[in-house]
Amino acid sequence: MQERLRRPLRPLARILKARAAGENTDAIERENLRLRHEDLRDKARARAEGRLLVMGLMFFCAFALIGGRMGALANSEPEEPRAAATGSPIIGQRADIVDRNGRILATNLDTYAVYAQPPQMIDPARAAHELVAIFPELEEERLLRDFTGERKFLWVRRQVSPEQMQAVHDIGEPGLLFGPREIRLYPNGSLAAHILGGATYGREGVDSAEVIGVAGVERQFEDRLRDPANEGAPLELSIDLTVQAAMEQVLHGGMMVMNAKGATAIIMDVHTGEIVAMASMPDFDPNNRPQVLTSGDQSDSPLFNRAVQGVYELGSVFKIFTIAQALELGLVNAATMVDTRGPMTWGRFRISDFRNYGATLSVTDIIVKSSNIGTARLALQIGAERQRAFLDALGFLTPTGVEMVEAPTGAPLLPRQWSEISLMTISYGHGLSASPLHLAAGYASLLNGGTRVIPTLLRRDTPQDGPRIVSEAVSAAARDMLRQVVTRGTASFAEVAGYEVGGKTGTADKPRPTGGYYDDKVISTFAGVFPANDPQYVIIVTLDEPVETSGPEPRRTAGWTAVPVAAEMIRRTAPLLGLRPTVEVADLSVVTDAAH
């Protein structure tokens, strides 16, 4: 403690001694003062050094903390902030597709994929043997080769059912593992297969796989179906599942009875352009989509959608467009008599009718009897330029705008030069190939009162109100003529009591790939509208190479093939579409019996 006491600047003992010696006492004071200052300086330095050390440590800790945190953030898996809970945090990978009444057409199902890690395998031979017992389509030799070879990882099977998964589990092989998968399920099987298309896996990982559409609306609405912003809201199509099912059943039956190679049918709302049902036969199961043909004609594949992709010369069903245009231009009226003496020659070209219909026919009878000559004469009055413009307005020169990825492939085949011969042949449906969907849109546009309709597969509730193509009066006259085709013309089998069907038949010889036409292969088409007085729906039925053999001679005309199929289709689907038959009085006793 004595050391700590402040040392006096002038200690008395030394002063006295110095005075006695006669020295200057100030030197002693200065000496002491110097010592005291040095002391103070040393202390201050020590304290400052200590503070610097502490501050350095703090900075080190702070930087270490920040650096550590950054490292941790960079290394950790990104994770959603859990505190910010949103409305529906869990949504399926891909939205459902439903029909117009909300019935499921496509949905997702959780399942598992089996993969193998050969380095972890204990008994590869047994595993391969047992796997083949569960999945007979696998090859044991190949599995064994993969399991014992260089590979570190391989997929055994993309999808397994819960039972199969349990069976694989029971093998007890630690090298066989499961990865969760979502599969696209089409619960209705082949129903509306061409519209839906199908789905497959895109990028694949162990824990998940991307489901991507390969065709049809699945592909067309890829972004819409996968957009998380929609929160899994289903895609509503215009298809009616019940109508589609009834139509496919009738179409398939009709195709069998008429010995046709293929068939297609479309039912479309004339005002909204919604495709209520559309089918193409033969079809396929989108759950198990067949391979694309690598050789031969793609139109023979079940994947080929005849309604959208198949462009055919559709024949006499086109006549109504020529007649309607002639009426619209004021060239004729429904009762005008037209020269139908045949055969009509134009240069090297001859046009003749199925039968000789006499010297003249009224415009209505040209449609009713389906006279090529009469139609060609009207077309000559119209002229190529105006015909082309009219067909363009109806959408026959461009692919249909339907929301399918295949739509652009259904581009119509047009004559290279719209000559007078083309003008005349196109007037009765030859020389221009279009898809049945084009025809449906054309009939809807012409018969709904005369405004353009673009076919759509999405549900909508309002009419399209497109640009006007023909006047209301011409539209009504065209409907009246089509009705007469059914009541007294070539489509008499299309009469369905209570539904006032109007329509036109078309039988076109199929072109040979080598040029010219086949004699015994036709495309027969019925294009109709019902009810004719207040049009609601158009129906198109096209059969590819049909032949009806109940008579003594095989019959191929549409009146004997496509028309009965269409009539049965209307009979089955019109009630499902909510149309009441008019003036149809059932047997009273049946109704009372049913009521009891």
Place this chain on the structure above:
Amino acid sequence: MKSFLFVMSALAVMGLAFWAYQENYKTQQALREVRNLHAQIGAAHSRIGVLRAEWAYQNRPDRLRELADLNFDRLGLLPLLPEAFGTIDQVAYPLPEMLSVGNPIEVSSDNAPTDEEPL
């Protein structure tokens, strides 16, 4: 006075620290619950998805058609055809229920007295 403020602020700091500690644990608990619920919602969603898929599969038109055919004897279901429509006047009113007749009495007027003048 100064020391009083000193003590009070020290107490306040301790109180706040205690509160923050509690809130921290409550928040963590709530987050755990949310995570749990999300997991449950996810499981429920996938269950609903499976059930909806199964419903659609069981109600596919092919199967219903086959079932209607198989059970035609019992149910008599036919496709909806135009003949199924009728007007309301085609449906007969249900006949009024007959009153039950108890103790029937034979009535005969053969030997009845005829003092009354018949109408």
